[in-house]
Structures are given as structure tokens and as C-alpha cells.
Amino acid sequence: MKKNNQTMKFPYINHQIELVIEDKVYKYLKEMTRENLFESLNYIVKEVAGNANKANMKRIHFRRKDLDILDHKEYEEGLKTFQEELNEKPEVYFQLARELGYYVKISMYIEEENLVMMVLDNSPLLPVEVERIREKFKKAAKFKTLEQVFAEGLDLSEGGGFGLIMTILMLRKIGVDEKVFKIMKNEKFTAIHLQLPLNLVSSQESEVIAESIATEIDAIPQFPPHILQLQKILGDPNAEFKDLAKIIERDPALIADLLKTANSVLYALPHQVDSIEEAVKLIGFKGVGTLILTYSTQHLMMNRYRLDVINEIMNHSAEVAFYAHEIAKIFNLKEHI
Incomplete structure (x- = not known):
């Protein structure tokens, strides 16, 4: 049974809406006496919501360009101009998102002693997107530290998976791994489901991000x-x-x-x-x-x-x-x- 349910729904995600999400996540965690998780969960929620928003914007882009998103050749063609045009004309895309009924929905609730966060968008995943997500999870699984991430270098095309890698590193710091993520999809929507055991969460009071950054800084040699x-x-x-x-x-x-x-x-x-x-x-x-x-x-x-x-x-x-x-x-x- 769900308890303490809170839901947010937006036609698109921009910086102003990210601030709204940040405020609501903080207030929710404070109410649950889990403020110590704010930095990591705030990052994770905004990262996943940003990806959901990008999926919607991508559909709008293909619609504007009259390209078939299901055709592999046209999909690759559309990606080449997607990010640039979204950056140049964000308001055009946001207005179309309103008109066409696109949305990103964020839910937070307690269920069976678990803290659950779910981000849903109404753009069904394509086979090529499912495959790229799997590749990013495989890539993320091999990293243990930020040092390894930067030493390897990143493929920056279509996100490159850096946000997912950071998300998994943060989760590992609080004692869980990528298995707490579930991707649910059908012909109408895609949802990312994150479930954290409350008893595990409450025992982890360390400063997650500060510790990682401090360790990395300490390892960097001094100037001659x-x-x-x-x-x-x-x-x-x-x-x-x-x-x-x-x-x-x-x-x-x-x-x-x-x-x-x-x-x-x-x-x-x-x-x-x-x-x-x-x-x-x-x-x-x-x-x-x-x-x-x-x-x-x-x-x-x-x-x-x-x-x-x-x-x-x-x-x-x-x-x-x-x-x-x-x-x-x-x-x-x-x-x-």
C-alpha cells in the first residue's frame, strides 16, 4: 500500500521547473526525515526527468522534420540536428509539448518500507533506445570511482551515459546498486522506477558527494x-x-x-x-x-x-x-x- 504519495507533472523540463523539482524533493525528504539523501536523490531525479524530457523533445523534433523515428536511417539523421535545434529554439519545442500533450510525471511515495521514486513520460521507448540504455548500464557497471570515469573518457553523443554513471556511483555509496532501477514500458509510456529500502537508507548518514569529491581532490598531486x-x-x-x-x-x-x-x-x-x-x-x-x-x-x-x-x-x-x-x-x- 502506498503512503505519503506526492506527484508532480510538467509538459516539459527547463531550468525553472528543475528548481521546482528540487524544492519539492527537498521538502518531501525533510518530511520523511531523510534530508541526508537530498544531494544524491535530487541529482538522480533531475537526471532521469531530464532524460524523460529529452525523449519527448526528440519525438517532437522528428515530427517537425517529418522524419520516421522508427526508420533506423532517418533516426540517425534526425539525431544529428536534434540537440542543436532544441538549444536554439527551446520555446518552440516547449509550446509544441503543451499542444501535443507530452508530459513528464514524477512520483514519490513509501511502499512496503521502501522509498520509491518514479519518473514517467508518454514516449514509448524505441528498440534502438532500449539497446543504448543497456549499453550505458553495461558501461556504468564497470566503474567504481570518478577517477576511472575520467581516465576512460566518455562518448558524448546523445548524452554518452555520464549521468547514468554518476547516478549508479551515488547509489553504490549508500549501499545499493543499479538493480534498484527498473525500466517499465508499453505502447503508451516509459517509466523509470527507483526503489530504496528505508532501513538501508536510514543507516547511511555519510556525506555522499562531498566524500567522493574530497577523495578525488586528495589524490591529485600538488603543483611543483x-x-x-x-x-x-x-x-x-x-x-x-x-x-x-x-x-x-x-x-x-x-x-x-x-x-x-x-x-x-x-x-x-x-x-x-x-x-x-x-x-x-x-x-x-x-x-x-x-x-x-x-x-x-x-x-x-x-x-x-x-x-x-x-x-x-x-x-x-x-x-x-x-x-x-x-x-x-x-x-x-x-x-x-
């Missing part, structure tokens, strides 16, 4: 001494360019990065910069600080993770920094530039 010296000099208002140059001379790879930056199109100088001190003067303390942080972080990570994973993260970070800088200029936020 000369990098720490450079950071100390950069924080000294009385430091001079020559002080930086003396220490940079000890690291040939850093010299190469510094001179490459100084001679890049960013500065477009009429002559080539060959001196370390001249390069430091040109780039400035702030620019050198950014370069050193990027250089040292990248080299540390190269000893721990795969190069393609590092490059992807670094490129993403550079893009975020660029857009943040441009936004700060637009709004005249000088202290952030």
Missing part, C-alpha cells in the same frame, strides 16, 4: 615548487617582471608557452618576442598568472587523466572564460575583467 613560487610572486604587489622571468627560465615547456602566447595574433606585434622578460612585460602579471595556472593544471592532469578528456575540459573552460569576459565588458563590470 617553482609554480608555487611563481604564484607567490604574482601575489606580491612589489614584485618585478624580472623576478618572474628568473623562475620561468627553469621550465623550458613554460617558456615555450609564454613565448608562443606573446607572439600570437592576440598581440600582433611587428617584431618577434624572444626574451622571457619582454614576454612577461607584454602579457602582464594578470595574463601570466592565467597562463601559469592553465599550464600547470594541464600538466598535472596529463599525469592522471587521458589527454583527450583534459583537452575537452580545457577547451570548455576557455570558452566559458571568454564568454564571461565579454559579458563583463557589456555590463561594464570592470572589477571582473
